[in-house]
Amino acid sequence: MSLLNTTARTIALCFLVALMEGLDLQAAGIAAQGMSNAFALDKLHMSWVFSAGIFGLLPGAFVGGWLADRIGRKRVLMASVALFGLFSLFTALAWNFNSLLLARCLTGVGLGAALPNLIALTSEAAGPRLRGTAVSLMYCGVPLGAALAAVIGIADLSGGWQSVFYVGGVVPLLIVPLLGRYLPESQQFRHAQEAAPISVAKGLFGKGAALPTALIWLSYFFTLMVVYILINWLPSLLIGQGFSGRDASWVMLALQMGAAIGTLMLGWVMDRLPAWALSALIYLGILGSLTALGLVNSVSGMLVAGFVAGFFATGGQCVLYALAPHFYPASIRATGVGSAVAIGRLGAMSGPLVAGKMLALGTGTAGVMLASAPGIFIAAAAMFYLSIRRNNSLPQ
Template sequence: MTVVTAQSRAQLATTISLCFLVALMEGLDLQAAGIAAQGMAAAFNLDKLHMGWVFSAGILGLLPGAFVGGWVADRIGRKRVLMGSVALFGLFSLATALAWDFNSLIVARCLTGVGLGAALPNLIALTSEAAGPRLRGTAVSMMYCGVPLGAALAAVIGIAGFSGGWQVVFYVGGVVPLLIVPLLGRYLPESAAFRHGQQSTENGTGLWHGLFRNGAGSSTLLLWLSYFFTLMVVYILINWLPSLLVGQGFTGVQASWVMLALQLGAAVGTLLLGALMDRLPAWAIASLIYLGILGSLTALGLASAFEHMLVAGFVAGLFATGGQGVLYALAPLFYPTHMRATGVGTAVAVGRLGAMSGPLVAGQMLALGTGTAGVMLASAPGIVLAAGAMFCLSLRRNKLAPE
């Protein structure tokens, strides 16, 4: 028994470590467009509305990637799909750096998003299944903190001054994932559930039935609502905050420092809230997260001094991205093993709709002259809805947690 336990712990550590590396690169690429926005806009002569489409193109690709990636993984294995998705977003991150006009930029960002979207539900499923129910929240949070740390790495590249041009961040985001793929093939364990023959054989009709049968329908809809509005706010911050800060009179380097503070706060929040999820009542975590988001959005909209903006950015990252990490740890609890990647993938896909609409809405509002405060405060109603949905989910958590 001791040998088995040691092997299980070693497999869990290996799974978390390798999935963390992928999450690190995912976070870097998700932040890359926001960090490179000023140089990208100048290179292709793009206005704010066009930049909104550049941001949203990457998120648009996340939508089919998350849905199809989860569905296919429940049939052929998490590991295979993860390797393919990492290779895909690595290649098209390089293609982003080599884009020659607005249209090629849009296509490259969209296909990068497909790879990123397919990776995330498999990162969550692999980590969740390796950890088991008792450590699921902590393990998923440890893996997912790679996303904000990767975004922080992108901010560091921005602070360094882009000596090689705006393309540097995309070169890093392309080459490193391609180097990770062989490591996944050699060392990443496949999900034990898949190895033991629990893969799904349901068709498309059975898929939708599986998401809504046996009392799972309300949980599915509540997950979708929480994911939609939480990711809407997270992606407004990721994509537009650097440009908003520059528009307020801050320098590009100061904006990158605020983004670094936001992503460091996100890493701390992901780990802290994930650990608290395994120890405190879920309703308390939900209340803490969304009250923190509302407070930090207000501070970002009203702060004027650079020091105050740094603190507001850190707190926004702690609660907004940290809360997103809690949602990712929560979703696997509501689906059985043979539907887990599909269930998580559909929730992530719906969240990507919110993520895609956020930058577009913010771009339209800025074009109308609402300013930073208007963008931040307009996000509040959606956060209230997400808070209500997550609170209801927290009440159902213990009743519907599968093995």
């Protein structure tokens, strides 16, 4: 098998998994109104449903990355896809609030374990020169999968709110045997197995890695906080502003289409723009779109604001995903990426909880969106420094 064919096959299969990951991540937001009605849940209870899934992402990301550096990226990816597929089905069959929380948490464990392996497999198959493009091609599956969830919401299928979880459960289980048959294991992982193992602490904080690790964690934390407020709360916020459920689904579709295009375009330009320009472009775009989402009153305006928010928030996160592997050698790469994703999930988990609390206090949509501004400035500064340090990163 030629190197080009191996790389293309790896990106294609990882894209399929990312597609289903995006669908499952968006599913709770799309189904929120139906779940709320079915189980008589208020906004605070729905915050816990959203955050339960995100809570599962945290240990899943760290353990998934750690295991991948020891037993292989392919094995851990297959197990994680099977896990989130099974518990997405379980979500559709939940019978009360507690079973719903358990299902979302264990779905999150599988989703969390999948992402660092998708990033590691794709970046290692492509190599340092094409890493940004390859990770962007793979990761655009996440917003496209979320857009598919929005389409299911727009279609209002006869299965009710459970429909999106049936799709998010069955399709991943069908993908698992494809991974077993066609996905090649990372050659960099195989070569790293022949070298002396590196401890987690030394790999993340030794030999000049401490500052990049801390900045990666900061940027992931605050950027994912914004992304998950949008994913989980935006449909409900729009309905609270007087838009219909169908209008909200269209805005979510626009957001995810913007995310897919932003992922591809920003990944492509990350090697072509100066670091300061890329950081400023991404985070000014996030600030502007969040302000618009809090202030615009028309459906057309919301569609544009949603598209721009997805373009810069998710697209900017993809740039961070492409940056992180540059700072870790192959023997610790999945652990490094997994730890960053895990820290990012703390931001993702806190975002919906903070938004729910602020709404309960009556701050409204504008207050929720504008409260994200300080974290966005911190993430912008961290990303700026990481972009400059990329060319002087650790061995690849």
